[in-house]
Amino acid sequence: MTFADIIARAASEFPGTSDVFVRAGRSPIVRVDGALRETEWEPLTERDVHAMCEPLLCDQTRQTLEERRDVSVSFTVRDVGPVRVALFYENCGRLSAVARVLPRSCPSLEELGLPSAVAELTRVPNGLILVTGPVGCGKTTTQWAMLEHTNRETFAHILSLQRPLSFVMEEKRSLVTLREIGTDAPSYAEAARAAFAGQDPDVVHIGELPDLETLSLALVLAETGHLVLSQMHTATAVETVERLVSVFPPHQQEHARRQLASVLRAVVAQQLVPRAEGKGRVPVIELMLVVPEIAKLIAEGRWDGIDAVIERHAGEGGMQTMMQALRDHVERGTITQKAAAAVRSGAGAAWER
Numbered sequence: 001m002t003f004a005d006i007i008a009r010a011a012s013e014f015p016g017t018s019d020v021f022v023r024a025g026r027s028p029i030v031r032v033d034g035a036l037r038e039t040e041w042e043p044l045t046e047r048d049v050h051a052m053c054e055p056l057l058c059d060q061t062r063q064t065l066e067e068r069r070d071v072s073v074s075f076t077v078r079d080v081g082p083v084r085v086a087l088f089y090e091n092c093g094r095l096s097a098v099a100r101v102l103p104r105s106c107p108s109l110e111e112l113g114l115p116s117a118v119a120e121l122t123r124v125p126n127g128l129i130l131v132t133g134p135v136g137c138g139k140t141t142t143q144w145a146m147l148e149h150t151n152r153e154t155f156a157h158i159l160s161l162q163r164p165l166s167f168v169m170e171e172k173r174s175l176v177t178l179r180e181i182g183t184d185a186p187s188y189a190e191a192a193r194a195a196f197a198g199q200d201p202d203v204v205h206i207g208e209l210p211d212l213e214t215l216s217l218a219l220v221l222a223e224t225g226h227l228v229l230s231q232m233h234t235a236t237a238v239e240t241v242e243r244l245v246s247v248f249p250p251h252q253q254e255h256a257r258r259q260l261a262s263v264l265r266a267v268v269a270q271q272l273v274p275r276a277e278g279k280g281r282v283p284v285i286e287l288m289l290v291v292p293e294i295a296k297l298i299a300e301g302r303w304d305g306i307d308a309v310i311e312r313h314a315g316e317g318g319m320q321t322m323m324q325a326l327r328d329h330v331e332r333g334t335i336t337q338k339a340a341a342a343v344r345s346g347a348g349a350a351w352e353r
Contacts, residue, residue: 001048001052002052002055003022003052003053003055003056003075003085003097003099004075004077004078006020006022006028006052006099007020007077007080007083007099007101008077008078008079008080009041010028010030010039010101011077011079011080011101013039014030014032014037014039015032016032016033016280017030017031017032017101018031018032018033018034018100018101018136019031019098019099019100019101019136020098020099020101021036021096021097021098022044022049022052022053022096022097022098022099023044023049023090023094023096023097024044024045024046024048024049024094024095024096025043025044025045026043026044027039027040027041027042027043027044028041028044031136033274033279033280033281034136034272034274034281046094046095049095049096049097050095052097053085053087053095053097056073056075056085056087057071057073057087060182060183061073061182064182065087065089069088069089070086070087070088070089071086071087071088072084072085072086072087072163072164073085073087073164074164074165074166080101080104081101081102081103081104082102082103082104082166082167082168083099083100083101083102084099084100084102084164084166085097085098085099085100086098086099086100102166102167103141106141106144106145106147106148106167106169107141107145108145108148108149109142109145109146109149111145112138112141112142112145112283113282113283114142114145114283114285115285115287115318116318117287117317117318117319118142118146118268118285118287118318119146119149120317120318121146121265121266121268122146122149122150122153122154123154124227124265124266125225125227126222126225126226126227127222127227127228127263127264127265128218128219128222128228128230128260128263128264128265129146129227129228129229129230129265129266129267129268130229130230130231130232130240130264130266130267130268131143131146131229131230131231131268131270132231132232132233132234132235132236132237132239132240132267132268132269132270133233133234133235133269133270133271134233134235134271135233136272137270137271137272137283138270138272138283139231139270140166140167140207140231142268142270142283143205143229143230143231144167144169146229147160147169147203147205147229148169150174150203151169151171151172151173151174151176152172152173153173154173154174155173155174156173156174156175156202156203157174157175157177157199157200157201157202157203158174158175158176158177158201158202158203158205159177159179159195159199159201159203159204159205160176160177160178160179160205160207161179161181161185161188161191161192161204161205161206161207162178162179162180162181162205162207163180163181163182163188163207163208164180164181164182165178165180165183174203177199177201179191181207187214188206188207188208188209188210188211188214189211189213189214189217192204192206192214192217192218192221193217195221195226196220196221196224201226202226202227203226203227203228203229204218204221204226204227204228204229205228205229205230206218206228206229206230207230207231208230208231209230209231209232212247212248215244215247218230219259219260219263222263222264223259223262223263232244234269235269235271235322236269236286236321236322237267237269237286237287237288237306237310238303238306238307240267240269241260241264241267241298241303241306242303244256244260245257245260245301253301254301257298257299257300257301258299260298261290261295261296261298261299262295264290264295264298265289265290266287266288266289266290267286267287267288268285268286268287269285269286269287269288269322270283270284270285270286271283271284271322271343272284273326273329273335273339273340273342273343274335274336274339275334275335276333276334276335276336276339282329282334282335284322284325284326284329284335284343285320285325286310286320286321286322286325287317287318287319287320288306288310288319289313289316289317289318289319291309291313291316291319293309293313294306294309294310297309307321311324322343323344326340326343326344327340
């Protein structure tokens with residue numbers, strides 16, 4: 001059985017599968033609507049896992065896996081779509097894998113159920129916009145829907161830096177340049193630096209901000225007239241700002257706060273919450289727009305005042321805290337009070353025992 005066979009079977013038997021976990025000694029496990037589910041398939045042996053994973057590797061990714069002990073690759077499964085696979089060693093040298101099933105085509109912001117305010121962010125001429133949230137909350141899909149909105153509506157040069165190349169965007173009104181980290185550029189930092197050197201992008205999508213160098217370059221790109229879109233694994237806007245500043249050494253943090261206050265335009269903090277009717281999940285969005293009051297608080301490092309400003313400006317441009325967003329969804333009946341309480345307590349992810 002190939003890796004593609006496993007993915008195809010999971011998609012057929014468990015509609016809505018987002019992830020497939022493959023490891024020796026047990027049957028594959030799938031994740032559907034955020035919940036882990038057991039399969040009753042034949043358990044896999046170490047030989048099975050190696051036989052499934054080996055064809056996914058080229059010489060370069062094989063070398064990376066052996067040197068770093070983990071690597072990400074992507075491929076397409078017929079009748080399913082693109083798949084991103086994280087291969088890694090665990091349990092003293094045992095090869096395992098986690099596959100993420102990606103949308104065949106990027107849904108629109110409207111199809112995702114995101115508020116119209118997110119679409120408005122794509123019209124911001126420059127600065128930094130961050131989409132944040134826990135793993136598996138749809139951050140990447142939201143970013144690509146935003147880029148696709150720009151692609152449809154604007155004549156611009158979109159530069160996307162990804163590792164691995166998970167989404168391929170067909171050019172519409174915009175010129176689209178896709179660079180895979182590890183193949184087309186050695187690192188995010190080198191790719192971001194090269195964006196200054198004659199590539200002339202209007203919008204720069206950086207798949208992640210893995211280190212201080214990449215973050216610093218992202219801020220400079222935002223300062224120099226580019227619109228920069230990226231993501232972080234933070235739960236709220238306040239946590240995002242605090243985390244960004246903490247990446248810098250203590251003696252640079254005052255400058256970092258002032259730089260961030262001038263270039264940060266918005267933080268979209270996202271959670272996926274089970275729908276009240278029990279099928280699928282709904283995105284719940286906290287949106288912080290960096291109005292002058294918030295910029296001043298960021299520059300001064302007064303994180304504790306940011307939520308109060310968002311609450312006071314609620315409704316202006318779609319601004320709202322996560323608590324306000326959860327309350328609104330409960331009142332509209334799209335999610336239950338219990339589901340909202342789980343997010344508030346930090347237990348928003350669902351699983352089945």
